[in-house]
Amino acid sequence: xxxxxxxxxxxxxxxxxxxxxxxxxxxxxxxxxxxxxxxxxxxxxxxxxxxxxxxxxxxxxxxxxxxxxxxxxxxxxxxxxxxxxxxxxxxxxxxxxxxxxxxxxxxxxxxxxxxxxxxxxxxxxxxxxxxxxxxxxxxxxxxxxxxxxxxxxxxxxxxxxxxxxxxxxxxxxxxxxxxxxxxxxxxxxxxxxxxxxxxxxxxxxxxxxxxxxxxxxxxxxxxxxxxxxxxxxxxxxxxxxxxxxxxxxxxxxxxxxxxxxxxxxxxxxxxxxxxxxxxxxxxxxxxxxxxxxxxxxxxxxxxxxxxxxxxxxxxxxxxxxxxxxxxxxxxxxxxxxxxxxxxxxxxxxxxxxxxxxxxxxxxxxxxxxxxxxxxxxxxxxxxxxxxxxxxxxxxx
Numbered sequence: 443x444x445x446x447x448x449x450x451x452x453x454x455x456x457x458x459x460x461x462x463x464x465x466x467x468x469x470x471x472x473x474x475x476x477x478x479x480x481x482x483x484x485x486x487x488x489x490x491x492x493x494x495x496x497x498x499x500x501x502x503x504x505x506x507x508x509x510x511x512x513x514x515x516x517x518x519x520x521x522x523x524x525x526x527x528x529x530x531x532x533x534x535x536x537x538x539x540x541x542x543x544x545x546x547x548x549x550x551x552x553x554x555x556x557x558x559x560x561x562x563x564x565x566x567x568x569x570x571x572x573x574x575x576x577x578x579x580x581x582x583x584x585x586x587x588x589x590x591x592x593x594x595x596x597x598x599x600x601x602x603x604x605x606x607x608x609x610x611x612x613x614x615x616x617x618x619x620x621x622x623x624x625x626x627x628x629x630x631x632x633x634x635x636x637x638x639x640x641x642x643x644x645x646x647x648x649x650x651x652x653x654x655x656x657x658x659x660x661x662x663x664x665x666x667x668x669x670x671x672x673x674x675x676x677x678x679x680x681x682x683x684x685x686x687x688x689x690x691x692x693x694x695x696x697x698x699x700x701x702x703x704x705x706x707x708x709x710x711x712x713x714x715x716x717x718x719x720x721x722x723x724x725x726x727x728x729x730x731x732x733x734x735x736x737x738x739x740x741x742x743x744x745x746x747x748x749x750x751x752x753x754x755x756x757x758x759x760x761x762x763x764x765x766x767x768x769x770x771x772x773x774x775x776x777x778x779x780x781x782x783x784x785x786x787x788x789x790x791x792x793x794x795x796x797x798x799x800x801x802x803x804x805x806x807x808x809x810x811x812x813x814x815x816x817x818x819x820x821x822x823x824x825x826x827x828x829x830x831x832x833x834x835x836x837x838x
Contacts, residue, residue: 479817485810486593489586491538495531496523500585508579508603516578517565524550524557535584541595541805542580545571579603592807596815617795617812624791624816627706627781628774631713632721632767638714639721639766643729665719673780676712677703680784709785713774720773721766728762768827772820792816 492500498519506512524532532550539546549571556568565572583591583601594600598618600610609615646654664672679685682699690696702708732755740750778793792812799809 482810482813482817485806486596486814487588487590488807489538489584489589489591491531491535491586492581492584493586495527495535496520499523499581503578503582504585506578506582508575508582510575511573512578517572520553520565521557524554527554537804538584539580541808542583543576546580549577575604592811593814595808596811620790620792620795621812621815621819623789624775624793625819627709627713627789627791628771630710631717631774632770634710634714635718635721635770636725636763636767638718639725640763643722643726646726647729661719661722664715669716670779672716673712673783676708676715676784680708680711703784704786704789706785706789709781709789712780712784713777716780717770717774720769724766724769725759725762728759728765732758764827764830768824771823775816775820 496519499516502516502519503512506516527535532554536547536550539550549569553565553568553572561568571577579602582603583589590601594607595610596617598610598615599607601607646657649657677684680702681687682701682703684702686702687696687699691699702711736758737750737755740754741747745754775791776793777791778797781789781791782794796809796812799805799812
């Protein structure tokens with residue numbers, strides 16, 4: 443009996459029981475986090491519409507170099523495909539090609555009608571656009587089944603097979619400016635919340651436990667309130683005849699209402715209010731772990747208070763500051779309701795356009811590409827923050 447005893451059997455069984463306990467959480471994360479991210483990544487490169495609607499044409503255009511006009515075989519394949527394609531697939535392809543040129547829907551539909559009517563001859567006799575290189579290049583970019591069109595569009599670029607990758611529009615970079623605006627608003631919100639949370643946390647640490655807990659409760663009360671409710675409350679506070687403007691005019695400080703709503707200032711104010719608890723708690727935890735005797739020792743050794751604060755206190759509280767800023771920054775990047783309600787057209791963040799493309803224009807490829815770029819930049823910033831914090835800890 444003792445000879446058959448395995449000393450690792452109990453440990454192995456305990457290990458498998460532990461795995462079984464975390465299996466539901468792992469499956470939940472797979473279904474709600476990893477799987478959607480994988481779908482976003484696939485949607486950003488998937489381009490299946492033309493392969494499904496015009497398979498012979500897509501195969502020929504995939505081997506075409508994109509210069510001049512394709513061989514006559516491409517026109518023959520297009521005519522044959524238009525005879526065989528059903529209406530739903532042609533409509534799906536028309537929607538995909540209309541992302542590049544809104545006239546593509548009418549072009550394909552009119553060509554289909556002429557082909558069904560028995561018209562013969564070169565396609566350019568049906569419509570002069572078939573004699574343009576840009577028309578065939580757009581179809582080549584959609585030849586699929588995967589392609590970089592949506593990802594390039596998300597950064598305002600387009601592949602031209604004659605001149606290379608270049609700007610997709612002559613009127614400037616639209617989506618890059620929206621991404622820059624999103625990161626600017628998120629960074630501004632993070633910095634302001636840090637400036638407000640730092641003295642508040644220092645004040646909380648100096649209070650008795652009872653007062654400290656009561657003040658923390660006041661910090662948590664807005665945190666437990668819906669973002670929609672808090673944002674709607676700011677609408678009442680910031681409007682021209684709202685509480686703030688009315689109070690300032692009654693005090694005689696201003697003669698006319700300040701423009702606090704439907705601009706960048708209103709967006710920042712509302713976001714700072716929503717995100718302040720996310721900064722307070724990591725910063726407060728970091729401050730609470732610091733031994734105050736270290737700072738007092740620096741002062742007793744002759745260090746100037748500001749020098750001791752900068753060289754002794756700040757490095758110790760830096761992990762909490764960076765954690766709070768990263769949390770506020772990442773959460774703010776995805777804000778949708780607050781900018782939509784209190785901001786103007788020039789204050790909408792990238793989430794507004796992602797929602798627009800998924801619900802109105804049904805451009806899932808561009809929406810997924812914007813989301814993938816936003817996720818990639820966020821992960822990059824998280825990596826840089828981790829390196830910075832580790833470097834700061836190692837330097838000390």
